[in-house]
Amino acid sequence: MKLRTMALLGGRTFRNIRRTPALISVIVVMACMVVLGVLAAFTANLMHIGGQLQSQVQLRVLLAQDGAPVDKDSIRNAIRALPGVKKVEYVSRDEALNRLSLQMGESGFFLSDLERNPLPDSFDVSIARAEDARPTADGIRRLAGVSDIIYGQKWVDNLVGALRVLWGVTGAVAGLVLVGASLIVSNTIKLSVFARRKEIEIMKLVGAADGFILFPFVIEGLVIGLVGAAMATALVTAGYVGLAAWAQSAASFVCIVSDPARLKPAALGMIVFGAVVGLTGSAISVRRYLRV
Amino acid sequence: MVKMYGVTKVYASGAEALRGVDLSIDKGEFVFVVGPSGAGKSTLLAMVYRGMVPTQGQVWVAGRNIVRLRWREVPLFRRRIGVVFQDFKLLPDRSVYDNVAFAMEVIEASRRDIAKRVPLALDMVGLAHKAQAMPGELAGGEQQRAAIARAIVNDPLIVIADEPTGNLDPDTSMDIMNLLCDINLRGTTVIMATHNQLVVDRLRRRVVHLEDGVVVRDELRGGYCLEA
Numbered sequence: 164m165k166l167r168t169m170a171l172l173g174g175r176t177f178r179n180i181r182r183t184p185a186l187i188s189v190i191v192v193m194a195c196m197v198v199l200g201v202l203a204a205f206t207a208n209l210m211h212i213g214g215q216l217q218s219q220v221q222l223r224v225l226l227a228q229d230g231a232p233v234d235k236d237s238i239r240n241a242i243r244a245l246p247g248v249k250k251v252e253y254v255s256r257d258e259a260l261n262r263l264s265l266q267m268g269e270s271g272f273f274l275s276d277l278e279r280n281p282l283p284d285s286f287d288v289s290i291a292r293a294e295d296a297r298p299t300a301d302g303i304r305r306l307a308g309v310s311d312i313i314y315g316q317k318w319v320d321n322l323v324g325a326l327r328v329l330w331g332v333t334g335a336v337a338g339l340v341l342v343g344a345s346l347i348v349s350n351t352i353k354l355s356v357f358a359r360r361k362e363i364e365i366m367k368l369v370g371a372a373d374g375f376i377l378f379p380f381v382i383e384g385l386v387i388g389l390v391g392a393a394m395a396t397a398l399v400t401a402g403y404v405g406l407a408a409w410a411q412s413a414a415s416f417v418c419i420v421s422d423p424a425r426l427k428p429a430a431l432g433m434i435v436f437g438a439v440v441g442l443t444g445s446a447i448s449v450r451r452y453l454r455v
Numbered sequence: 456m457v458k459m460y461g462v463t464k465v466y467a468s469g470a471e472a473l474r475g476v477d478l479s480i481d482k483g484e485f486v487f488v489v490g491p492s493g494a495g496k497s498t499l500l501a502m503v504y505r506g507m508v509p510t511q512g513q514v515w516v517a518g519r520n521i522v523r524l525r526w527r528e529v530p531l532f533r534r535r536i537g538v539v540f541q542d543f544k545l546l547p548d549r550s551v552y553d554n555v556a557f558a559m560e561v562i563e564a565s566r567r568d569i570a571k572r573v574p575l576a577l578d579m580v581g582l583a584h585k586a587q588a589m590p591g592e593l594a595g596g597e598q599q600r601a602a603i604a605r606a607i608v609n610d611p612l613i614v615i616a617d618e619p620t621g622n623l624d625p626d627t628s629m630d631i632m633n634l635l636c637d638i639n640l641r642g643t644t645v646i647m648a649t650h651n652q653l654v655v656d657r658l659r660r661r662v663v664h665l666e667d668g669v670v671v672r673d674e675l676r677g678g679y680c681l682e683a
Contacts, residue, residue, distance in 0.1 A: 365544050368504070369605070370534035371561035372527070 169378070185387060191351040192391025193398075195344040196437055200399030202340050203429040204420075206333050211420045213326050220296055220322070222288040222314040224303050228256075233308040235284070242288055245302045247295030252287045256280050283310065294323045341436075348388065348437070349444030355387075356380060356448040363452040373453050380449040381442055388441020392434045400430055456482040456613060456644045457503055462512035464498050464668075472498040473509070474668040480646065482612075485639045487655050488648040489679055490665035496648035499665065500615050503646060504536045505529055517612055534562050537606030537614040537643075541621035543598045545590040551577065551601045552586040558605045576608040577601075580634055596627035600634065607638055614638055616647040620654060628654055652679035 224242065226233050235253060242251050254262070259282040264271045290299055296319045300312045356363075366376045407421045420426065457480040464473040472495045480486055488496045501507040502514050505521050514521050517535060524532055545554050555576055559569045577583045580600040590598055599619055606614055616635060620628035632654050639645045649655060655662060655678060662677030663670055 361544065362546055365546060365557070366561055367530075368506075368533065368538050368544070369558040369561050369609075370530045370532075370536075372530045375561055375563075 185355055185383060188348075188351045188355050188387045189391045189394070192348050192387055192437060192441065193395045195347050196392045196395030196433055197399055199340055199344050199436070200395055200429075200433055202337055203433065204399065204403050204426070206337060207426065207429055208419050209329060209333055211425075212418055213329070215418050216322055216326075217291075217293045218289070220290060220293045220314065220319055222290065222296065222300055222303070222312055224286040224288055224309055225311040225313065226284045226286075227308050227310040228283045229310075231308075233284070235308075238306055238308055239286065241306050242286060242303055245299055247290050247292060247299055248288060249291050250287075250289040252289075254285045254287055256282045256284050259283075259285060293319050293326065296323075344436075345440050345444075348391075348440045349447065351444075353444065353448040355383075356445060356452065360452050363449065367453065376453060377446065377449055380445045384441040384443075384445025385438055386441070388437040388439070388444075389434065391441070392437020395437070396430045396433050399433075400426060456480055456484070456517060457646070458513075458515040459499075459502065460513045460515075462499075462502060462509045462514060464495070464502070464507060465510045472668050473502075475512070476665075476668070476670055478663065478670065478673070480644060482644055483639070483642050485636070485645045485658075485660040486647070487658075487660055487662045487677075488646065488665060489650070489655060489662055490671075492650075494665040495668040496665055497617055498668075500617050500646060500648055503613065504538050504615055505532055534609055535612045537603075537609070537611035539599070539602050539606050539614065539616040539619045541618040543590070543595075543602045543622075545598055545601055545605075547590050550587050550589055551582055551593070551604075554590065554601055555605045555608050558608050562609060564609075572608055573604075576604040579607070579637070580604045594627075595623050596630060599623060599627075599631050603631070603634055603638070607643070611643065613644040613646065616645065618648055618650065620649065620651050625653060629657075632658060655679040 224238075226235070226238070239251050239253065242248060257280065260274065260280050263282065264274050267274070288299065288303070290296060296314055297316070300314060300316075303309055303312055363376055403426065407419055410419055411421055457478065459476050459478040462473050462476040462478075463471070465471050476495075476499065478499075488499055490496055498507060502509060503516060505514075505516075505524060508522050512522075516532070519532070521532060545551075546557065549557065552573055555573045556569050559572065564572075574583060574586070577586050580603050582597060582600050582604060585593065585597060590601065593601065599622075603614075603619075614635065619635070620631055623631060628651060635645050635647065636658070659676045659678070662672065662674050662679070664672035664674075664677075
């Protein structure tokens with residue numbers, strides 16, 4: 164295609180976009196993308212909260228204190244080598260008593276009356292995901308010199324179950340919204356193409372090549388998708404940032420994503436999604452009318 | 456210019472539009488295709504501009520078997536054919552000039568060529584003074600003139616007209632026919648499907664009569680009906 168022809172088609176594309184069907188398409192794309200954006204913000208926060216909860220899961224590995232010598236370094240290395248282990252911190256029995264005393268505050272006065280420290284040496288083990296707690300604990304339990312592991316097994320199991328259900332529900336809803344948004348956006352563009360099927364038919368009859376016909380429609384679809392998605396992204400981002408600031412000032416303990424930089428991948432994803440759906444939707448729709 | 460060998464067209468519904476049609480049209484001929492509604496006239500014309508491919512048989516146009524054209528060759532072939540329809544098929548949001556220029560834009564003609572040939576085509580159909588009018592502002596005959604200007608602007612080998620006078624009154628129909636005759640006089644082959652008995656009887660050109668998809672009469676200087 165000649166450069167001059169491309170410029171001509173580019174001009175025609177933007178003239179077409181100013182027409183009512185294209186404007187309506189942009190608005191529909193924007194509406195779909197706003198729904199998708201709200202869901203993305205919800206999912207981002209869910210992941211954030213899940214991450215926060217998971218980072219709090221810690222295994223306390225108690226070492227045997229039956230008098231036999233314990234090789235702490237080899238235990239530490241063996242724990243580190245287990246999959247899913249993020250951090251291993253050694254806590255001596257004195258340090259453990261100290262921490263307990265601090266934790267108990269004034270009611271820990273009796274600890275100073277103890278004849279000997281009853282607490283064992285231990286390791287605090289942080290893991291990447293809560294669902295790794297049980298296999299990691301099983302792996303550590305098999306090591307020589309380990310007497311017990313404390314990690315709130317029931318609480319962790321409940322958390323893992325709850326997170327699994329949440330991911331599943333969010334994934335299913337996101338999938339449905341994504342499919343729904345794709346269908347609505349591509350159908351809206353299809354309507355815009357349908358409204359101009361006569362133009363396509365005439366182009367075919369006067370000998371226009373498929374590329375010549377396809378080019379303005381595909382560019383139009385791309386622009387509609389991009390503009391609609393960008394407007395929706397701006398709207399959702401502005402709304403979310405305002406809401407997050409309000410939530411932080413009203414209830415600072417609420418654990419939500421407040422850093423705008425963390426919203427960038429979702430925003431970028433929305434814009435790319437809008438562009439791809441717009442482009443493919445228009446290309447598929449026009450192809451139907453090219454068979455003349 | 457056009458040769459058909461045993462052309463049969465069966466639609467997906469099972470309806471047979473053409474049945475073993477053999478036809479030969481020479482360069483520069485003016486041919487009327489007549490027959491009742493549903494006889495296969497429009498299907499026959501569509502075979503010539505490759506709007507359809509036959510279920511059986513071969514169609515040769517300007518020395519090429521167009522049934523065997525590859526998909527990307529079809530646009531190049533159509534640039535050598537001008538098509539005119541009963542419903543004009545003009546773009547309502549573009550001026551007469553732009554509608555005619557459109558046929559040149561799609562074949563990527565130079566701006567200079569467009570500026571030179573569009574006014575000539577409009578002048579030939581007598582619409583030079585309405586170049587900037589929108590199709591909705593024109594009478595039916597004028598719209599058909601604009602459609603004819605679009606069909607001839609690329610200097611086609613054949614002009615195919617599918618009931619071009621179907622929506623026009625008798626006087627305007629004769630004007631359009633005179634225009635098509637002028638185009639034919641310049642050496643362009645014209646194939647026209649029509650129900651217009653007056654026009655066919657007055658012009659006395661070759662008549663191909665179709666009934667139920669079969670050529671029942673092919674007569675030089677014929678009338679609309681077979682004369683005893």
